Amino acid sequence: MAVSSHLSDFGLALRPELYANKEILDFVRHADDAGNISHVFFPDIPDGNEPIELSMASLAVTNRVKIGSGVLRLMEHDPNILARRLQTIQFLSGNRFVLGIGAGSSGPNPGQTIERMFSLLENTRRSFTSNDLVKFPDVFVAALKPLMATKSIEHADGLLLNFCSPEYAKRLTDKLDLGKTSKNIACYIKIFFARKNEDADKLLIEEFAKYDKIPQYHKMFENDGVSDLITWAKEGLSDGSVRIPERLKRICLSNPSTAELSSLLVEFRGSGINLPCVYPYFSIGEGFGFKRQAMNLISEACRPFVRKRSK
Numbered sequence: 001m002a003v004s005s006h007l008s009d010f011g012l013a014l015r016p017e018l019y020a021n022k023e024i025l026d027f028v029r030h031a032d033d034a035g036n037i038s039h040v041f042f043p044d045i046p047d048g049n050e051p052i053e054l055s056m057a058s059l060a061v062t063n064r065v066k067i068g069s070g071v072l073r074l075m076e077h078d079p080n081i082l083a084r085r086l087q088t089i090q091f092l093s094g095n096r097f098v099l100g101i102g103a104g105s106s107g108p109n110p111g112q113t114i115e116r117m118f119s120l121l122e123n124t125r126r127s128f129t130s131n132d133l134v135k136f137p138d139v140f141v142a143a144l145k146p147l148m149a150t151k152s153i154e155h156a157d158g159l160l161l162n163f164c165s166p167e168y169a170k171r172l173t174d175k176l177d178l179g180k181t182s183k184n185i186a187c188y189i190k191i192f193f194a195r196k197n198e199d200a201d202k203l204l205i206e207e208f209a210k211y212d213k214i215p216q217y218h219k220m221f222e223n224d225g226v227s228d229l230i231t232w233a234k235e236g237l238s239d240g241s242v243r244i245p246e247r248l249k250r251i252c253l254s255n256p257s258t259a260e261l262s263s264l265l266v267e268f269r270g271s272g273i274n275l276p277c278v279y280p281y282f283s284i285g286e287g288f289g290f291k292r293q294a295m296n297l298i299s300e301a302c303r304p305f306v307r308k309r310s311k
Contacts, residue, residue, distance in 0.1 A: 012031050017045060068100055101139065142161075153178070191252060250264075265301060
């Protein structure tokens with residue numbers, strides 16, 4: 001079940017509604033050619049484009065990277081139908097699909113929700129017909145809290161964290177008994193791009209404020225020591241001022257330089273995240289050329305790890 005991981009591996013998350021269809025295919029080809037990006041994830045946005053279909057189209061125009069859902073709400077899918085879809089995409093892609101899953105809302109009994117999710121995963125595995133050519137996909141499980149991470153790591157090839165600091169990631173990964181396994185611990189690292197720095201800063205604060213309304217993220221932000229800072233930054237927007245506490249820049253960045261992004265990736269790598277996953281956001285209306293510049297910056301920020309490893 002273990003997945004090999006290297007110091008040169010990075011992930012890229014493409015939020016579907018931020019891109020035109022041709023842009024998505026261009027950027028996954030760009031990731032495939034980059035050499036140091038090993039995974040591309042498509043977040044499953046409610047009422048948005050379906051990540052398995054997005055992955056299918058993207059796998060068809062690439063040769064190397066693994067591409068998949070990041071994450072699929074497993075409770076919304078029939079295991080037998082999902083297994084057939086996974087068999088098809090694995091057959092056509094040479095086993096390069098990645099199944100990222102999550103429980104969605106944990107409800108009043110998180111423990112039961114987690115158990116139900118893994119029961120559905122096992123039912124999907126049983127309905128999947130493996131052979132010499134077709135293998136069940138690598139499975140990544142979305143995890144915010146230590147309990148979820150600890151329960152998930154037994155059933156999965158990797159974990160996918162989101163919107164946390166390197167310090168929070170380290171506390172979580174230190175609780176996992178990974179030993180010498182090569183399971184991947186990935187983390188979405190959100191980066192906000194806009195032509196004007198003020199617009200990029202606003203995007204960052206607004207995203208924090210939106211997620212802070214979600215109970216499980218609010219609790220994580222409290223544990224990470226940034227909940228009050230998010231409130232302070234949000235209040236600044238209401239007063240017409242844009243202010244980002246330095247502590248929030250330990251979690252994500254707005255309009256970073258290559259060196260700034262590279263430094264943050266180093267921090268996450270040192271915290272036990274062996275698959276840092278850059279998740280770019282863009283101001284509405286930004287064109288292809290601007291987005292392509294951002295993708296080039298992301299690729300360049302990841303290159304020092306490749307150079308370091310080749311010495």
